[in-house]
Amino acid sequence: MTDAPVALGTREPAEQVAAVAAGRRENLIQASFQILGIGTFYVLILVFFAFATPNFLTYSNTLNILSNVTVIGLVAGGQVLTIISGGFDLSVSGVVPLGAVTFALLTNAGVVTVPAILAVLAVGGLVGLCNGLIVTRLGINPLITTLGTLSITTGLAYTLSRGVTIPFRNPAAGVLADRTVGGLSWYVLAFALASVIAFAMLRYTVFGRMLYAIGGNRDASRLAGLRVDLLTVLVYMLCSMMAAFAGVVVSSQLLAGSATVGADAALSSIAAVILGGASLTGGVGGVPGTLIGVLVLGTISNGMALMQVPAFYQQIATGVILLLAVGFGRLRAVLSGDSS
């Protein structure tokens, strides 16, 4: 979704309003096409697995899929902000285990759940702050920066946990997983809420528009007066905070903190975001598409497990399906005349 150029101050007010409205309509149409492409593919996957295995289309399995996708969904929810702004964050694969271990240690030390979660978010924010400052102030490429912080955060997770799994001494700390509403665990509801907030932020706030602008053209945004560096730092902070919260969720699921969790968070979240229609060059993408991308990945994994496909074949099949999904989206883009 990109902003239509609006030459402010050179038109009559009515013309300006009409131009803005036209731009919004165009964005909505483009976004709809993106979602329709991957959304249609997702429906095809659902239909396939519904026929392939009898255990797929059940209420409990639906809850299972939602539960499975929550962790990567949270990470992808932060990753999409970063990618839209023109960067990406590999350090999430280290922030997730760091968050998980930190949460386990804090709750075992007697810290109550909510303050412990806030502390973990603060840790995530700190990592994101470092990422953002290194990218903006030192001018180091996000790939190298976040690769470095990935190694640091992973090492920290192992150091804090001394390489061992830390079980929760207080089972109440797993409240996000143990409490349910209509069968949905609290962490699924938290994921839904976070997704709604992210969607609203991108779509209806100035901050969201500025992210698209930065991703579309960084230099032009800077020249237009946007505080590009500040926005970049904020985006990395948000991304890391989401990853840290994902660590809290996974440790609640497991009732233990482990430095081994979330190892594939970076690649899976980037794959979900790209599947959802975002572009690695920035300026394009959105939360609905990302959610569908997350669901595609989680559903494929779930469906093949239910079909009892051996793990090695699952890896091959997942790669093939991902390429098909991206190809499907690309075909849609070609047919709609979008050459980008």
Next chain:
Amino acid sequence: MSISQISAPISRRQALRRFAALGVGLPIVSSVLAACAPQAQAPAATSAPAAAPTTAPAAAPTSAPPKPAATAPTAAPAATVAPTAAATTAPTTAAAAKQYSLSFANVLESGELFVQLGNGIEEAAKVAGFKFKRYNNNLDGPTAINNARLMVQDQPDLILEYNGVEGIGESLRKIFDDAKIPFIAINVPVPGGVWFNLVNKEIGTDTANIVVPMAKAKGWTGADTTVVIIQGSTAGEEVNDCVRYFMVTTAKLLGLPEVQPSDITALTTTIGSNGLQVDGKGTLEESYNQVKNALQTIPAGRHILLYSINDDSVIGGWRAISESQRESNTIVAGLGGSVAALEELRTNPQWVAEGSVFATHWGEYLMAMATAILGGVTPPPLTKSPQAVLLKDNVGKYYDAEGKVTLLPPLVAENMYLKATGVLQKFKNVEGLS
């Protein structure tokens, strides 16, 4: 920084100055980092290892005496027992006269089992009076090869090699043989090395021999029970023998259709109509996810027997079962003797057995083996690690309340030769050894 500053070219003098600064700065930074870097490599940013040493036959009262079997994944040397003649020499004198040096490459420096194993070996080396260096193979073949080259450069008297990638054994052998340094292969066999290991086949069998009667005592039958085994596919055939033979034995005891070991491979997902195998990759999270998915295919009222290759996997699988509120219909057996699993054994009524390999104390046996080898003893093809299947009523004999080992099981035929070295006696914790 303004746009004009970004785009202005730098002068030749400025470029030379920056290059000189880099040329001076890099060596300084590198030497500072090298001075600060610990000898052991940093913990790996990978998931918990699938190459977990799994438990051995039970020395617990309920089990049959351990068989001297050694199942090797690549070759299958029958374990010929009791090198007692060789063990009557007195290697301690020779070893004690000179301070020998050892190098140890651990399979991974992350995951409770391997961290504790490595620390235990290091401590034991101190007690036994060896000079010691430690490396991290990071569960990676090229890293293991590189470490092997680094180790032989130091010319230690003996090498302890714990390599998790079985296929590179020949390469390792060549490096050590060319350097003429004897080596002990821990858990995963390396050609040419003296093998120290538990026997996974027997662990799985003995665990099933304990678990299935308990299930039958509850009235469970083959008609209403599903066996869920969590493999670690990349750990290799030997490590996964524990779950394989658990399934084979369970099928026999429950009156299910016969299952052959060859029926269960890394690609197997269903075993008859009563068995499921998932690949937890030896990790907590993956095991949790895979068992959660598998539970969708098991009808709600069905009984479940759960077992895996290591404690992290079992705990992950158990967590999936308890989240699905199916605990009361499940019996669990763990493998590894981790603190968390021992706590489950003590407090969780459904967790009925825990195989322990006492990995934290493998160092004592390895030091004794090193002493024997350097003293001229020819060990048997397989030296067995200490092992026992713990139950609720005997866990206190071997572990204290905090999960620390207080007693090791008595020596068996396959490691009795270590007694003559006198090394184990220094630790004062082996049952029957004073």
